[in-house]
Amino acid sequence: xxxxxxxxxxxxxxxxxxxxxxxxxxxxxxxxxxxxxxxxxxxxxxxxxxxxxxxxxxxxxxxxxxxxxxxxxxxxxxxxxxxxxxxxxxxxxxxxxxxxxxxxxxxxxxxxxxxxxxxxxxxxxxxxxxxxxxxxxxxxxxxxxxxxxxxxxxxxxxxxxxxxxxxxxxxxxxxxxxxxxxxxxxxxxxxxxxxxxxxxxxxxxxxxxxxxxxxxxxxxxxxxxxxxxxxxxxxxxxxxxxxxxxxxxxxxxxxxxxxxxxxxxxxxxxxxxxxxxxxxxxxxxxxxxxxxxxxxxxxxxxxxxxxxxxxxxxxxxxxxxxxxxxxxxxxxxxxxxxxxxxxxxxxxxxxxxxxxxxxxxxxxxxxxxxxxxxxxxxxxxxxxxxxxxxxxxxxxxxxxxxxxxxxxxxxxxxxxxxxxxxxxxxxxxxxxxxxxxxxxxxxxxxxxxxxxxxxxxxxxxxxxxxxxxxxxxxxxxxxxxxxxxxxxxxxxxxxxxxxxxxxxxxxxxxxxxxxxxxxxxxxxxxxxxxxxxxxxxxxxxxxxxxxxxxxxxxxxxxxxxxxxxxxxxxxxxxxxxxxxxxxxxxxxxxxxxxxxxxxxxxxxxxxxxxxxxxxxxxxxxxxxxxxxxxxxxxxxxxxxxxxxxxxxxxxxxxxxxxxxxxxxxxxxxx
Numbered sequence: 001x002x003x004x005x006x007x008x009x010x011x012x013x014x015x016x017x018x019x020x021x022x023x024x025x026x027x028x029x030x031x032x033x034x035x036x037x038x039x040x041x042x043x044x045x046x047x048x049x050x051x052x053x054x055x056x057x058x059x060x061x062x063x064x065x066x067x068x069x070x071x072x073x074x075x076x077x078x079x080x081x082x083x084x085x086x087x088x089x090x091x092x093x094x095x096x097x098x099x100x101x102x103x104x105x106x107x108x109x110x111x112x113x114x115x116x117x118x119x120x121x122x123x124x125x126x127x128x129x130x131x132x133x134x135x136x137x138x139x140x141x142x143x144x145x146x147x148x149x150x151x152x153x154x155x156x157x158x159x160x161x162x163x164x165x166x167x168x169x170x171x172x173x174x175x176x177x178x179x180x181x182x183x184x185x186x187x188x189x190x191x192x193x194x195x196x197x198x199x200x201x202x203x204x205x206x207x208x209x210x211x212x213x214x215x216x217x218x219x220x221x222x223x224x225x226x227x228x229x230x231x232x233x234x235x236x237x238x239x240x241x242x243x244x245x246x247x248x249x250x251x252x253x254x255x256x257x258x259x260x261x262x263x264x265x266x267x268x269x270x271x272x273x274x275x276x277x278x279x280x281x282x283x284x285x286x287x288x289x290x291x292x293x294x295x296x297x298x299x300x301x302x303x304x305x306x307x308x309x310x311x312x313x314x315x316x317x318x319x320x321x322x323x324x325x326x327x328x329x330x331x332x333x334x335x336x337x338x339x340x341x342x343x344x345x346x347x348x349x350x351x352x353x354x355x356x357x358x359x360x361x362x363x364x365x366x367x368x369x370x371x372x373x374x375x376x377x378x379x380x381x382x383x384x385x386x387x388x389x390x391x392x393x394x395x396x397x398x399x400x401x402x403x404x405x406x407x408x409x410x411x412x413x414x415x416x417x418x419x420x421x422x423x424x425x426x427x428x429x430x431x432x433x434x435x436x437x438x439x440x441x442x443x444x445x446x447x448x449x450x451x452x453x454x455x456x457x458x459x460x461x462x463x464x465x466x467x468x469x470x471x472x473x474x475x476x477x478x479x480x481x482x483x484x485x486x487x488x489x490x491x492x493x494x495x496x497x498x499x500x501x502x503x504x505x506x507x508x509x510x511x512x513x514x515x516x517x518x519x520x521x522x523x524x525x526x527x528x529x530x531x532x533x534x535x536x537x538x539x540x541x542x543x544x545x546x547x548x549x550x551x552x553x554x555x556x557x558x559x560x561x562x563x564x565x566x567x568x569x570x571x572x573x574x575x576x577x578x579x580x581x582x583x584x585x586x587x588x589x590x591x592x593x594x595x596x597x598x599x600x601x602x603x604x605x606x607x608x609x610x611x612x613x614x615x616x617x618x619x620x621x622x623x624x625x626x627x628x629x630x631x632x633x634x635x636x637x638x639x640x641x642x643x644x645x646x647x648x649x650x651x652x653x654x655x656x657x658x659x660x661x662x663x664x665x666x667x668x669x670x
Contacts, residue, residue: 001254001380001381001382001411001430071298071299072298072299072362072513072514073259073260073299073514073515074103074258074259074514075101075259075260075261075298075299076100076101076103076231076258076259076260077098077099077100077101077228077257077258077259077260077261078098078099078260078261078262079096079097079098079225079260079261079262079263079264079303080096080097080098080262080263080264081094081095081096081097081225081262081263081264081265081303082094082095082096082264082265082267083221083224083225083264083265083266083267084267084268084290085219085266085267085268085269085272085307087217087219087268087269087272089204090146090204090205090213090214090219091202091203091204091205092202092203092205092221092224093202094200094201094202094203094225095198095199095200096198096199096200096201096225096226097196097197097198097199098196098197098199098226098228099194099195099196100189100194100195100196100197100228100231101192101193101194102189102190102191102192102193102194102195102231103191103231103233103258104191104231104232104233104234104242105191105233105234105242106191106242106243107188107189107190107191108185108188108189108190108231109184109185109188110182110183110184110185111182111183111185111195111197111228111229112168112180112181112182112183112228112229112244112246113180113181113183113226113227113228113229114179114180114223114226114227114228114229114249114255115148115150115178115179115180115181115226116148116179116212116223116224116227116249117146117147117148117203117204117205117206117212117223117224118147118148118177118178118179118249119177119179119210119249120140120144120145120146120147120206120210120213121145121146121147121178122145122176124174124176124177125174125176125177125178125179125249126169126171126172126174126177126179126248126249126250126251127177127179127210127248127249127250127251128140128251129174129251130250130251130252130469131210131251131252131474132251133209134209135209135210135211135251135377136377136380137376138208138209138210138376138377139209140206140207140209140210141207141208141209143207144206144207144209144213145204145206146203146204146205146206146207146213147203147204148201148202148203148204148226149201149202149203150162150165150181150199150200150201150226151200151201151202152198152199152200153165153183153197153198153199153200154197154198155185155186155195155196155197155198156196156197156198159186161183161184161185161186161197164183164184165181165182165183165184166181166182166184167180167181167182168180168181168182168246169248170246170247170248171247171248171250171467171469172248174248177248177249179248179249180229180246180247180248180249181226183197199226201225201226203224203225205219205221205224208220208371208375208376208377208378209377210377211223211377211378211381212224212378213377213378215371215372215374215375215377215378216372216374216375217308217309217310218306218307218308218310218371218372218375218378219306219307219308220304220306220369220371220375220378220388221304221305221306221307222304222378222381222383223255223302223304224304225303227257227302228257228258229244229245229246230244230245230256230257230258230421230516231243231244231245231258232244232245232516236516237515237516237517237518237520237521238421238424238425238518238519238520245421245423247423247424247467250423250468250469251469251474252468252469252471252474252477253422253423253426253467253468253469254415254422254423254426254429254468255302255422255423256419256420256421256422256423256424256516257301257302257419258301259299259300259301259419259514260298260300260301261296261297261298262277262278262295262296262297262298262300262303263281263294263295263296264276264277264278264294264295264296264303264305265292265293265294265295266292266293266294266295266305266307267287267290267291267292267293268290268291268293268307269289269290269291269309270286270289270290270291271291271309272291272307272308272309273307273308273309273311273313273331274291274293274305274306274307275305275306275307275311275329275331275367275369275386276293276295276303276304276305276306276367276386277295277297277300277302277303277304277305277367277383277384277385277386278295278296278297278298278300278303278363278365278384278385279295279296279297279327279364279365280293280294280295281294281295281296282294297363297384297385299362299514300363300384300385300416301384301419302383302384303383303384304383304384304386305386306331306369306371306378306386306388308331308372310333310334310372311331311332311333312330312331312332312333312334312336312337313329313330313331313332314329314330314332314340314344315327315328315329315330316328316344318347318348318351320348320351320352320355320356321356322352322355322356322359322360322361323351323352323355323360323361324360325364326351326361326363326364326365326366327364327365327366328344328347328348328351328365328366328368329365329366329367329368330343330344330367330368330370331367331368331369331370332370332392333370333371333372333373333391333392334392335372335373335392335393335394335395336370336392336395338395339395339397339401342401342402343368343370343389343401343405345402346401346402346405346406346409347366347368347405347409349406349440349444350405350406350409350410350440351366351409353440353443354409354410354412354413354436354440357436357502357505357506357509358413358414358418358436358505358506358509358510359413359417359506359509359510359513361412362417363384363385365385366385366386366387366409366412367385367386367387368386368387368388368389368405369386369387369388369389370388370389370390370391370392371388371389371391371392372391372392373391373392373393374391375391376390376391376393377391378391379391379404380404380407380408381408382408382411382412382415382416384412384416385412387405387408387409387411387412388408389401389404389405389408390404399441399445399447402441402444402445403437403441403447406437406440406441407433407434407437410432410433410436410437410440411429411433413433413436413509414428414429414432414433414436414509415429415433417509417513417514418432418508418509418512418513418515418517419514419515419516420516420517420518421516421518422468423467423468424465424466424467424468425464425465425518425519426468426477426481427464427465427480427481427485427519428517428518428519428522430481430482430485431464431481431482431484431485431486431488431489432485432486432489432505434482434483434485434486435486435489435490438486451487451490451628451631452628452631452636454483454486454487455483455484455487455631455632455633455634455636456634456635456636457479457483457634458479458480458483458484458487458547458634459475459479459634460472460473460475460476460479460480460545461479461480461484461545461546461547461634462476462480462545463480463542463543463544463545464480464481464484464485464488464519464542464543465518465519465542465543468481480545484632487631487632488541488542488632489501490631491541491630491631491632492504492526492537494629494631496529496530500529500530503529504525504526504529504530507525507528507529508521508522508525511525519538519542519543523535523538523542540582540583541582541632546581546582546632547581547582547632547633547634548579548581548582548583548584548587548605548630548632548633549579549580549581549633549634549635549638550577550578550579550580550581550587550605550624550625550630550633550638550639551577551578551579551580551624551638551639552575552576552577552622552623552624552638552639552640552641553576553577553578553608554574554575554576555573555574555575555576555619555622555641555643556573556574557571557572557573557574557618557619557643558571558572559571559618560572568616569616570614570615570616571614571615571616571617571618571619572612572613572614573591573612573613573614573615573618573619573643574610574611574612575589575591575610575611575612575613575619575622576608576609576610577589577603577608577609577610577611577622577624578607578608578609579605579606579607579608581633582632583605583606584605584630584632584633585604585605585606586602586603586604586605587602587603587604587605587624587625587630588600588601588602588603588624588625588626588627588629589601589602589603589611589622589623589624589626590622590623590626591611591613591619591621591622591623592619592620592621592622592623593615593617593618593619593620594617594618594619594620595616595617597615597617599613603624618643618644619643620642620643620644621640621641621642621643622640622641622643623639623640623641624639624640625639
């Protein structure tokens with residue numbers, strides 16, 4: 001999904017005003033107010049299917065033989081889809097032939113399909129109730145509802161399964177949610193066997209606000225076809241037992257699918273141009289007032305496409321040491337036709353370094369779609385070999401253009417090839433991609449992330465590996481999945497060093513390429529590379545919402561006569577520090593005296609401790625973690641204290657400003 005946007009100018013201005021109010025606290029804090037970031041088998045398992053008329057009398061899509069290249073994934077599924085767009089009504093009419101190969105061992109009596117467009121049928125669906133009809137900064141347009149209807153469903157032998165369908169709601173029991181359907185089979189499928197079904201369906205595309213739909217003559221077909229759920233064998237990461245992984249479409253959830261093969265024929269009006277996952281099998285041809293495109297993709301777990309008569313198309317071939325050869329294709333809104341080179345440069349940088357760091361980009365194409373401004377709800381989204389940028393709302397955008405392109409291309413690795421379960425462990429794609437995005441933005445564009453400021457935005461720390469809809473609201477989801485998870489990765493890097501962290505991520509991405517890893521797999525990778533246990537760390541900061549909370553509780557300064565000199569004095573200072581949160585070791589302390597001298601100490605970060613100093617000048621201030629290197633702490637305001645202020649005054653003032661800043665930042669974050 002699109003990189004996190006945190007409205008940097010507003011936040012920076014707000015913090016500046018608050019910092020002026022803070023006076024001495026921030027003078028000594030050395031805090032930088034830089035702007036925050038805008039935020040395998042050897043071949044396809046394809047049982048023979050008889051071509052021709054389906055039992056419903058409609059043409060089923062022909063099966064195009066797969067290329068002979070060695071399979072990179074297990075290819076559990078194979079889709080052949082023929083879809084036609086009626087632009088005046090925003091309706092897709094399609095036929096689908098899907099083959100599923102059982103990856104487990106237990107007999108399977110039912111198949112489950114995700115019908116994602118049904119999330120937009122009314123305000124009573126689970127997605128709409130949880131989201132309130134909003135996603136990010138976009139809202140459901142008036143009369144913008146859409147839906148999916150299965151008009152026929154049969155086995156390859158012609159046995160109808162339509163009457164035996166049952167909508168299921170395993171997450172919340174909402175009977176008005178029809179985003180997941182169970183199809184009972186006439187006979188079980190055993191482990192290693194394959195079954196082929198033929199479907200006819202129609203999609204009334206919604207008005208764009210949540211990834212898919214129409215906006216004027218622009219069409220974004222994401223999550224647009226009946227898609228099989230993932231069946232997890234007993235040895236699957238995160239699976240307690242063999243079976244289907246079943247979830248509805250939630251307001252904050254994304255997707256989880258098996259790798260496979262896609263042959264897709266797309267028919268659009270003659271003046272439309274289509275961008276799609278994979279590569280074109282042949283040049284489009286006009287047939288009976290429709291332009292017909294044919295696309296093929298393998299070793300991917302989704303297929304998306306966009307269409308518009310207004311696209312400005314540009315294309316460049318690109319290669320690098322880790323990218324054997326890829327054609328980068330731009331499908332630009334006319335407002336951005338003069339910005340081609342910026343898109344190309346960002347894409348080339350992302351492909352070059354992400355392939356170097358996380359493994360070669362294995363596909364022959366990468367398409368970048370720039371929606372119109374009013375279609376921004378489709379922007380900032382990732383699909384295999386196809387991404388969408390922000391909607392074109394201005395002819396001179398800032399570097400959020402590059403950041404979005406880099407972030408979404410990062411998802412080709414985290415989510416695309418390293419295909420975690422986004423329903424249950426979204427941090428494995430969003431946090432990892434955000435980490436990679438920050439690194440490349442600093443390297444290529446000199447834009448450094450203000451990580452301490454980002455940490456202060458995490459007002460609701462929660463476990464990172466929980467189901468997305470379990471978070472305490474959209475803000476908590478965003479704060480944890482985008483920010484806190486990234487800070488955990490950066491914190492691990494600070495502990496083990498950049499070189500070792502590079503090895504961790506390279507090992508992880510290469511080992512779990514074209515697989516579905518879990519958080520536990522990442523933890524094991526960290527442990528293998530570093531040669532030590534990270535159990536306690538992951539329990540505190542990943543599997544729970546741990547965060548340290550350092551506080552300067554009290555400062556006392558007593559003047560004493562010096563025994564060494566007549567009429568001279570020494571000052572005995574006592575400073576009490578407390579960690580009210582999760583344990584974090586080796587915390588630095590800085591003590592500043594009125595004569596300008598400073599003393600550095602290291603605190604073990606546990607419980608409460610009192611530091612005592614005897615010096616010729618009074619203590620002016622004390623500060624915990626003066627360089628803000630403990631990225632997992634989100635409350636920095638109580639890390640600093642001036643000695644000369646009365647304790648009750650300091651406490652009241654500190655708590656008031658802390659509450660004010662947290663309230664403002666919580667309002668601005670999303």
